[in-house]
Amino acid sequence: MAGLPTLSDPAPGRGRSPARARSPATPRKGPSRGGWPTALVEWFQREARPLPWRETRDPYRILVAEVLLQQTRVDQALPFYHRFLRRFPTLDALARAREPSVLKAWEGAGYYARARHLHALARTLVREQGGRFPRSARELSTLPGVGPYTSRAVAALAFGERVVALDSNGVRVLSRLELSKGGPAELGERADRALGELPPRAFNEALMEFGQRYCLPRRPRCRECPLRGECLAVRKLADPGVFPPRRPAPARVREEEGRGVLVSPGGRVLLHRRPSRGLLGGLWELPGGRIRAGEEPRSGVVRTWKASTGIATRVVAELGRLEQEYSHRHVVVHVFQLAARGRVPQEVASARWVRASDLPRLALPRVVHRMRPWIEEVLRRHRAGEEGTPGSFAPGRVKRNPRGPFGRGGNGA
Numbered sequence: 001m002a003g004l005p006t007l008s009d010p011a012p013g014r015g016r017s018p019a020r021a022r023s024p025a026t027p028r029k030g031p032s033r034g035g036w037p038t039a040l041v042e043w044f045q046r047e048a049r050p051l052p053w054r055e056t057r058d059p060y061r062i063l064v065a066e067v068l069l070q071q072t073r074v075d076q077a078l079p080f081y082h083r084f085l086r087r088f089p090t091l092d093a094l095a096r097a098r099e100p101s102v103l104k105a106w107e108g109a110g111y112y113a114r115a116r117h118l119h120a121l122a123r124t125l126v127r128e129q130g131g132r133f134p135r136s137a138r139e140l141s142t143l144p145g146v147g148p149y150t151s152r153a154v155a156a157l158a159f160g161e162r163v164v165a166l167d168s169n170g171v172r173v174l175s176r177l178e179l180s181k182g183g184p185a186e187l188g189e190r191a192d193r194a195l196g197e198l199p200p201r202a203f204n205e206a207l208m209e210f211g212q213r214y215c216l217p218r219r220p221r222c223r224e225c226p227l228r229g230e231c232l233a234v235r236k237l238a239d240p241g242v243f244p245p246r247r248p249a250p251a252r253v254r255e256e257e258g259r260g261v262l263v264s265p266g267g268r269v270l271l272h273r274r275p276s277r278g279l280l281g282g283l284w285e286l287p288g289g290r291i292r293a294g295e296e297p298r299s300g301v302v303r304t305w306k307a308s309t310g311i312a313t314r315v316v317a318e319l320g321r322l323e324q325e326y327s328h329r330h331v332v333v334h335v336f337q338l339a340a341r342g343r344v345p346q347e348v349a350s351a352r353w354v355r356a357s358d359l360p361r362l363a364l365p366r367v368v369h370r371m372r373p374w375i376e377e378v379l380r381r382h383r384a385g386e387e388g389t390p391g392s393f394a395p396g397r398v399k400r401n402p403r404g405p406f407g408r409g410g411n412g413a
Contacts, residue, residue: 036177036230037194037203043226044206047213049074052081054205059133059158060091066153067118070167071111074212080109091133094119095126103282103363110366112281117145135159156200164191165204169211175244176215179232217246252330258301259288260338261375262313263382268353269375271362272308275350279326284362286335286371287351297334305338309348313338319374324367335371337378355379 048054051074053065064084068077087105088094094102099119106115121144125131133154134140140151153165166174166187174180174187174194182190195203214221220241222234233240262270272287274280289304291297298315305313316337324331346353354362356379359372 035194036227037196037198039227039230040206040210041198041202044202044209047226048205048209052078057158059154060094061085062158063121063150063154064118066150066157067114068109070114070150072109077109080106091122091131092126094122095131099276099282100363104361107363108366112283113277114145116276116281120144121146133158136161137163153204156204160200162195162200164188164195164200164207166191167208167211169209169215170204170207172217172244173207173211173215176220176233176240177227177231179236179243181244217241250328252325252328254330254332256291256297256300256332256334257288258291258297258304258334258336259286259371260301260305260313260315260336261286261319261378262305262311262338262340262344263378264344264353266353267379267383268355269379270309270311270348270351271354272348272351280365282363283365283368284352284354285365285368286375291334298336301334301336301338309351311344311348312341314341319371319378322367322370324370331367333367333371335374 053062056062065077065081068081068084072080084105087101088097097119099116102115102119103112106112109115124144125133134143135155136159137148137151137155140146140154141148143151146154149165149167152161152163155161156163156165164170166184170191171184171187174191175182178190180187180190191207210227214225214227218241222228222231222240225231225234228234231240233243237243264270270287271284274283274285276282287305287308288301289308291300291304295303298318302313302315305311316339319335319337322333322335324333356376359375364372
């Protein structure tokens with residue numbers, strides 16, 4: 001990932017221009033004198049994309065990029081990389097931050113455990129090491145949330161340690177070039193031998209980038225590949241794209257959830273904060289939860305609202321339905337406007353009454369951002385003294401109790 005596209009790894013800032021980075025490569029017709037490792041680094045020297053983390057040896061900035069790129073493509077990661085570093089330009093700035101601020105800066109990048117691990121790592125380094133990074137992969141691997149891949153990547157790219165970090169791209173490239181069915185240990189040994197005396201920054205970056213641009217998972221660009229003369233898979237397989245064999249992706253589980261919008265007399269909506277650990281940990285969402293098999297969504301949202309907040313409600317109107325994809329789940333979310341049955345406490349555990357103007361400052365899952373127009377419309381109609389479905393209020397409008405659903409006097413929430 002980060003590494004200068006030169007055989008000698010010169011000082012940062014000498015990356016290729018965008019125009020040259022788009023130039024087509026010339027496939028080799030036969031093996032090069034130094035074998036595929038040298039040919040790979042020479043290709044990288046000619047064709048590397050100019051990326052911001054290639055202009056630095058700062059281990060903090062390289063780490064942020066590596067963590068983002070674990071689950072995010074380069075083009076998608078770039079805006080998040082810039083935004084996160086504008087907010088937390090140094091390790092010390094990240095260590096001083098509160099978790100909600102860190103999650104907000106990470107918002108939209110997904111896999112929020114990555115942000116929490118980065119935050120914990122920053123605090124550990126500042127507290128125990130005076131903000132200094134360890135320089136070896138072995139020492140880096142002892143930090144919170146840093147596994148074998150990340151520790152090797154940072155050690156090689158920031159400090160020039162002679163190690164290879166194999167991500168899925170590197171595994172695929174190495175497996176095809178050497179037609180190896182070996183597991184992680186064997187491939188790691190092969191990678192270390194291939195590195196030899198080549199510059200570790202350029203070699204690691206080249207493996208990753210080559211897998212992203214030529215050695216693609218299902219349809220590798222073998223006809224255009226500048227290493228086709230070095231590749232055993234091209235020589236010996238009718239379709240190199242079937243190698244290495246892939247495990248079938250697990251089927252996504254379909255689930256249904258009910259989420260509800262409840263507005264206080266003071267014009268605020270109740271949001272619930274998810275537990276710090278687990279999916280979307282620490283983010284704010286509308287209360288509710290999973291609907292049971294065979295359960296009506298209206299019944300499910302009332303039941304899960306009571307379970308998560310302790311507040312008894314009734315459904316005023318259905319606002320809409322959303323579908324959201326996660327790594328192993330397909331979730332259908334039914335969103336309702338609710339009214340309370342009886343008085344409502346001013347304070348609710350792990351929840352907060354918020355105004356519409358608070359929403360941009362909170363770390364929200366993508367699905368809640370998609371609900372924001374409905375939430376804001378309900379708040380607008382509440383201010384106008386209306387209650388019911390946003391948009392055209394046809395038959396079925398529910399009469400609003402002038403004393404409000406919170407009982408006499410309300411709670412000012």
